[in-house]
Amino acid sequence: MTDTINLPNSLRSQPDSSGHFGAFGGRYVAETLMPLILELDKVYRTAKADPAFDAEFAELLRSYVGRPNPLYYAGRLTEMLRDKAAAGKGAKIYLKREELNHTGAHKINNCIGQALLARRMGKKKVIAETGAGQHGVATATVAALFGMECKIFMGAKDVERQRPNVFRMKLLGAEVIPVTSGSQTLKDAMNDALRHWVSNVHDTFYIIGTAAGPHPYPELVRDFQSIIGKETRAQMMEAEGRLPDMLIAPVGGGSNAIGMFHPFLDDPEVAMIGVEAAGEGLDKKHAASLAGGASGILHGNRTYLLQDEDGQITEAHSISAGLDYPGIGPEHSWLHEIGRVRYLPVTDDEALASFQTLAKLEGIIPALESAHAIAAAEQIAPTMDADKIIVVNLSGRGDKDIFTVADALGVEM
Amino acid sequence: MNRDRLSSRFAACKAQGRAALITFMTAGDPDIAATPAILDALVAGGADIIELGMPFTDPMADGPAIELANLRSLGSGTKTKHIFALAADFRARHPDVPLILMGYANPMLVRGADWFADQCRIAGVDGVICVDVPPEEDAEIGPALRAAGVHLVRLATPTTDATRLPAVLDGASGFLYHVAVAGITGKQQAAQASIEIAVRKLKAATDLPIAVGFGVRSPEQAAAIGRVADGVVVGSAIVDIVGSHGDAAAPFVQDFVAALSGALTTQAQETAA
Numbered sequence: 249m250t251d252t253i254n255l256p257n258s259l260r261s262q263p264d265s266s267g268h269f270g271a272f273g274g275r276y277v278a279e280t281l282m283p284l285i286l287e288l289d290k291v292y293r294t295a296k297a298d299p300a301f302d303a304e305f306a307e308l309l310r311s312y313v314g315r316p317n318p319l320y321y322a323g324r325l326t327e328m329l330r331d332k333a334a335a336g337k338g339a340k341i342y343l344k345r346e347e348l349n350h351t352g353a354h355k356i357n358n359c360i361g362q363a364l365l366a367r368r369m370g371k372k373k374v375i376a377e378t379g380a381g382q383h384g385v386a387t388a389t390v391a392a393l394f395g396m397e398c399k400i401f402m403g404a405k406d407v408e409r410q411r412p413n414v415f416r417m418k419l420l421g422a423e424v425i426p427v428t429s430g431s432q433t434l435k436d437a438m439n440d441a442l443r444h445w446v447s448n449v450h451d452t453f454y455i456i457g458t459a460a461g462p463h464p465y466p467e468l469v470r471d472f473q474s475i476i477g478k479e480t481r482a483q484m485m486e487a488e489g490r491l492p493d494m495l496i497a498p499v500g501g502g503s504n505a506i507g508m509f510h511p512f513l514d515d516p517e518v519a520m521i522g523v524e525a526a527g528e529g530l531d532k533k534h535a536a537s538l539a540g541g542a543s544g545i546l547h548g549n550r551t552y553l554l555q556d557e558d559g560q561i562t563e564a565h566s567i568s569a570g571l572d573y574p575g576i577g578p579e580h581s582w583l584h585e586i587g588r589v590r591y592l593p594v595t596d597d598e599a600l601a602s603f604q605t606l607a608k609l610e611g612i613i614p615a616l617e618s619a620h621a622i623a624a625a626e627q628i629a630p631t632m633d634a635d636k637i638i639v640v641n642l643s644g645r646g647d648k649d650i651f652t653v654a655d656a657l658g659v660e661m
Numbered sequence: 662m663n664r665d666r667l668s669s670r671f672a673a674c675k676a677q678g679r680a681a682l683i684t685f686m687t688a689g690d691p692d693i694a695a696t697p698a699i700l701d702a703l704v705a706g707g708a709d710i711i712e713l714g715m716p717f718t719d720p721m722a723d724g725p726a727i728e729l730a731n732l733r734s735l736g737s738g739t740k741t742k743h744i745f746a747l748a749a750d751f752r753a754r755h756p757d758v759p760l761i762l763m764g765y766a767n768p769m770l771v772r773g774a775d776w777f778a779d780q781c782r783i784a785g786v787d788g789v790i791c792v793d794v795p796p797e798e799d800a801e802i803g804p805a806l807r808a809a810g811v812h813l814v815r816l817a818t819p820t821t822d823a824t825r826l827p828a829v830l831d832g833a834s835g836f837l838y839h840v841a842v843a844g845i846t847g848k849q850q851a852a853q854a855s856i857e858i859a860v861r862k863l864k865a866a867t868d869l870p871i872a873v874g875f876g877v878r879s880p881e882q883a884a885a886i887g888r889v890a891d892g893v894v895v896g897s898a899i900v901d902i903v904g905s906h907g908d909a910a911a912p913f914v915q916d917f918v919a920a921l922s923g924a925l926t927t928q929a930q931e932t933a934a
């Protein structure tokens with residue numbers, strides 16, 4: 249899978265064999281799931297070392313997902329920001345076009361990889377949690393592709409705000425199960441997916457949608473998503489003959505961001521910004537677990553969480569369903585603590601503004617998740633010299649969000 | 662001595678030729694004020710060992726009954742400090758009845774494992790079951806509890822095979838909790854035959870008492886399991902009663918527990934005869 253040699257002191261050699269990224273990660277699951285998780289680890293190690301697995305993965309990414317997707321120079325966005333910047337300022341902005349993948353987001357990269365693992369393990373049923381519905385659609389898609397039975401757990405609130413994706417999943421043959429417990433969003437969908445899994449371990453594979461959960465999920469999701477960073481690296485060398493100065497990606501659980509960042513972690517000249525959803529603001533309802541949370545244990549891993557002093561999980565809020573989660577993948581918690589990646593909060597309103605800006609200036613309607621990263625780029629690019637280069641991960645397209653955005657803007661559709 | 666309460670209770674039950682009755686309720690369900698009366702009803706009905714659930718916002722291993730109990734408790738304002746106060750008061754009222762805290766890692770570890778273990782010791786808690794800490798993640802909570810003289814009760818499940826069992830037993834104490842179904846707490850029931858096979862295997866591997874739980878709802882089932890196991894755990898069925906009767910639940914809980922206890926005793930007498 250990975251073709252890199254891990255140098256001593258490499259930031260790319262995490263996690264350790266027990267799944268820890270520094271103080272984070274691990275395998276905090278019920279005993280019933282432990283044997284399965286250990287088996288998954290074994291199967292994954294074998295697959296990772298098997299060129300045939302890598303070849304099949306690469307071929308599906310090429311012929312089915314449509315990779316490589318382009319690295320696009322966003323000229324009009326760059327110029328607009330330069331106009332507002334001081335003389336000589338305004339970094340060049342490139343977009344990594346994950347939104348052009350089949351199913352419209354980066355999620356499919358991971359789903360192809362995990363479906364291949366499910367097949368290796370002889371599982372014919374897959375389940376997944378979904379927030380925005382992008383991971384649900386991607387899972388339903390690979391289930392159709394591999395002829396597997398598929399159940400998608402989705403918070404009832406998200407079923408409401410992501411209706412187009414709910415219908416897509418059904419068209420693809422999946423059963424969508426609305427989850428009415430708790431905050432009725434992504435975290436509760438994950439609870440119910442875990443409950444279903446623990447009750448059906450013998451024949452069911454859980455396709456986790458982000459770089460979180462018990463080991464080895466954070467690692468394998470990262471590895472499958474690392475295609476984003478690997479392509480970016482090669483494409484940037486071709487376009488500019490050098491590495492970018494900064495990478496910016498939105499962070500829900502953190503899969504698109506870690507996929508973009510990981511191949512660059514050992515290049516100190518490349519700065520990295522993960523963008524957390526600040527919702528209505530960090531002093532109000534938000535989903536920024538690094539900026540506003542503390543270390544804790546949820547959904548199989550130790551990581552930063554939104555929680556109260558008793559360790560009860562507090563509700564997250566973001567206009568973007570895909571970022572509306574009170575935790576973050578453990579590798580991000582570690583990268584935050586060692587200072588390798590900087591994490592910035594962006595509010596609902598800022599994301600909404602950038603959603604429209606990108607549509608008008610570049611003819612690209614971004615996912616609300618991705619619009620958070622665009623907003624961060626709009627804030628940072630004007631402070632950098634004009635010869636600097638930023639790559640923003642455009643993790644998904646915004647078709648799914650048009651109802652939410654219309655609603656937020658008070659537009660009748 | 663904390664350690665003695667659990668083992669003396671299992672020994673006493675064994676001397677009577679019956680399995681120990683282990684009953685579960687969620688602390689603070691429906692609220693903190695109503696909890697002592699329900700705990701007393703469990704004891705009055707004949708429970709040998711009490712499992713007190715620490716509520717958590719995200720009880721991933723629980724079915725709807727206990728999940729709702731968790732939410733009722735948190736909704737009525739239950740805090741961790743109230744749970745330790747409940748435990749300490751229980752210990753004062755019932756000096757000999759073993760008390761186990763059962764719950765999830767995050768509320769237990771949020772102030773550090775040593776803090777939690779210390780609070781358990783001070784409140785007279787005999788053991789802890791942490792649902793989402795498998796042996797692989799023992800390093801934090803395990804040593805802290807052992808140092809405080811509090812039992813760490815481990816879970817063995819239908820997926821725990823022979824190669825894995827030694828890891829589960831390593832560091833387990835108090836008793837071994839056999840989770841009878843691969844699943845969540847609630848209504849799903851295991852076949853008696855599979856329980857018997859599992860308990861036999863576990864007994865061959867450890868001298869710890871074996872308690873069986875998950876899906877045990879009726880006196881008949883409890884009696885059948887009591888024939889082979891050292892303890893029988895009943896949870897959701899009691900929590901359902903609290904769910905329907907709220908702060909008036911104590912007498913109903915007591916009646917139900919008395920029926921469970923009666924069935925275990927009758928079964929023991931029949932076996933002896």
Ligand SMILES: Cc1ncc(COP(=O)(O)O)c(C=O)c1O
Nearest residue numbers: 382500501502503504570617644
């Ligand atoms: C387009 C898009 N971007 C980002 C995310 C956030 O997830 P992650 O942080 O795992 O990339 C989602 C999640 O649904 C998404 O759909």
